Amino acid sequence: MLMEILSKNADLMLQFMSTKGELIMNKNKKSSALRKIHAARLACVDPLNREYGFQYLGKGLYSANYVGTEKVPTMAIDMYLRIYYNEEWVDSLSQSELCAVLAHELFHWELEHGERCKSLGYDPKRFN
Numbered sequence: 001m002l003m004e005i006l007s008k009n010a011d012l013m014l015q016f017m018s019t020k021g022e023l024i025m026n027k028n029k030k031s032s033a034l035r036k037i038h039a040a041r042l043a044c045v046d047p048l049n050r051e052y053g054f055q056y057l058g059k060g061l062y063s064a065n066y067v068g069t070e071k072v073p074t075m076a077i078d079m080y081l082r083i084y085y086n087e088e089w090v091d092s093l094s095q096s097e098l099c100a101v102l103a104h105e106l107f108h109w110e111l112e113h114g115e116r117c118k119s120l121g122y123d124p125k126r127f128n
Helices: 002-008 008-016 033-047 055-062 089-093 096-112 113-120
Strands: 065-068 076-077 082-085
Touching: 002 113, 033 055, 033 065, 033 089, 055 096, 076 096, 082 089, 096 113
Parallel strands: 065 082
Antiparallel strands: 076 082
């Protein structure tokens, strides 16, 4: 029920949820992929939503900078908590799939994969 109410007021919700460090491609209009990411991250941390249960990832989900790019085919995260996403790919996902992918990417950051890769001198593309 909460998601139904929020989806009806998506523009208002996105304005309310915008974080200080968030990268927005166009200040007046967010891409549909970024809107979808915002809705998915809200669903991930909603304590009433038993489907996802990723409340403990809330800090990372809301602290991350989201960067739309065609340089990645799907989604990626770096050690500085920047989540890169391919807009077309994100648009092709359901909300539950996107929530799972966001959680997956945040686990890379939480487990310090980027820092470990750098400290070992590995190529990040091959390390992943």
